[in-house]
Amino acid sequence: MxxxxxxxxxxxxxxxxxxxxxxxxxxxxxxxxxxxxxxxxxxxxxxxxxxxxxxxxxxxxxxxxxxxxxxxxxxxxxxxxxxHDDGPVDRRLFRTRLQRALALRRALVPPETTGYRLVNAEGDGLPGWTVDRYGDLLVSQITAAGLEALRDEAYAALDELLPGLDLVQKNRSRARRREGLPQADEQLRGEPREEALFRESGLAFSAELGGQKTGFYLDQRDNRRLAESLAGGRSVLDLFAHGGAFSLYALRGGAAAVTAVESSPRLIARGRADLERNPELPAARLSWVRANVFEDLRQRRERYDLVICDPPSLVEKRSDKNAGARAYKDLNRLALARVAGGGFLLTFSCSAAVDARLFRQILFAAATEARVHATLLRPLAAAADHPIAITHPQGEYLKGWLLHVPGPAD
Missing domain, CATH: 2.30.130.10 (PUA domain)
Structure with a gap:
């Protein structure tokens, strides 16, 4: 760095x-x-x-x-x-937009949560800029060449509003490569660190600063709370568990048993460390399985009362949309087959090329091929600290559904 x-x-x-x-x-x-x-x-x-x-x-x-x-x-x-006027793009503009963003978070984010999205690009009137807060650390990502050139003014405004916080700019991304921008991460304020500790809904977590996104999937906070509300007394299968955040919420919600499937040993280790940071949770009820999720589901025979399926993006480019849609269909077909009668499936796509309409069609095809009844209960999206400009539908990258599976098809 x-x-x-x-x-x-x-x-x-x-x-x-x-x-x-x-x-x-x-x-x-x-x-x-x-x-x-x-x-x-x-x-x-x-x-x-x-x-x-x-x-x-x-x-x-x-x-x-x-x-x-x-x-x-x-x-x-x-x-x-x-x-849309002839006014300047200067520190005053950055300050005004950041003040609005901060006011919105103060209204939305409860005090028991210290990790949240502070700036959500177009959704906060600051395109090409995201800032996540993890306790005393701000993690910034700039993906527009013009903003990169003006970042001193942007960061000056940010420091006026949130003084004394450490600041790192994460630069390794395809978006910056397309803009011709440097890829090396930069520590702009404070000392370098590998992780940042924070709390979410009262649970203790760590953000892996060298990992994906800014270190943690903050956009799933509301959906983790939903999983917690459904987990009581149920068996839970957490697919693509990453660092186990959904699993920890399920444990706090009273799950009878949680099986977390993740292919990365590094992320499994991080999940175990986060579990230790929450000693009030019943650790013995959580089992980690290191496996490729597709391969695991093809072999797994157990059924679960609650299945959570939160894969990484399966469509990196729009030219891959058809192949990615087939992958999402196969994944959800396999996941639906593992839902016990009367159980629930929380399933997601974070692929921008897969819009909400296509994702619903994918779920229809998956349920048909799995030969199960399934009802759509609730559409799911990113947490409220990830606002989407009404004029910018491309900002709606995360979409999901809560499904109920009464039983096998007749």
Whole structure:
């Protein structure tokens, strides 16, 4: 992990920022005027100005202004709009948007939770930027070239609102690679650490800072609470258990037994360590199985009252959507076959290429092939600290369903 040569926040409050001017092709301004934050490269007719400029001013084919936003000259998403007037993109704008984001979290996140999403990109009016808080540590991810160039102003505003917290910027991602941005993580404030301790709904967890996302799947908090509410007296199968967060919630909910299936020995070790951090939980009721989930389900014969299926993304590119949809269908067919009569299935997809409609079709096909009755009880989504702009459906990446399985098909 690299150390930044200077502290974030250096610079002037209202520094002058270079801009490029982008003119659109005729008829390509409608979505932007309706509030969609992304301008795709195919809509661009011409660009004038320095290619290194972090901000683009966008106008329609007739030269009428539309707005301004972060410029990404190498990305298919050429501009991520920030505002629809001619105002500046400066520290004051970052401060205002961050104040709104922080106020929302204060309203949504209970005091017994110290790990949560503080900034959710487009959902908080700050496209290309996510910030997660784990106790006294902030973990930032920047995936837009224009924002990377202005990050000192963004971090200065963040420090004004949340002073004294450690800060790391995680840079290893495909999105940054597409933007031509550096990949080495950076410790911007505080000393480097491998993990960050925090609490979620009163349970103690650790975020693995060198792991996936920012270290923990904060988006599943509300769904873990749902699993807890259903677990009482039931047998639970936790598939793709990762660090066992769903399993720990199930234990606290009074599960009779929990089987957690995970292929990574490192994550199993982390899950066991988190269990030790919660000595009030009945550790003897949790069994870990190191296995490939697909292979395990093909061999497993036991049935469970509650099955949780939270796989990693099975569709990395839109060109892989058909193959990924088949993988999701096979996975859910196998999972449904392991649900006992009268039991429940919580199943998810975090693949952006698989929208809610397609995921529901996948579940229909899976239930048909598994020859089980299944009823849809409740759609599931990311926790409320992951807001989605109503004009930005692409932000709705996590989708899921709670299903009830009365028994085998007639």
């Amino acid at each position: 690299d150390h930044a040569p200077s502290q974030p926040g250096a610079g002037r409050e209202n520094a002058v920022t270079e801009t490029v001017r982008i003119k659109l092709k005729p008829g390509r301004d409608k979505a932007l005027r309706q509030g969609h934050p992304w301008l795709f490269s195919g809509a661009v007719a011409g660009v004038s100005g320095p290619p290194s400029a972090p901000i683009a001013v966008v106008e329609d084919a007739a030269g009428r202004p539309i707005g301004s936003g972060f410029y990404s000259p190498r990305s298919q998403i050429r501009v991520r709009l920030l505002r």
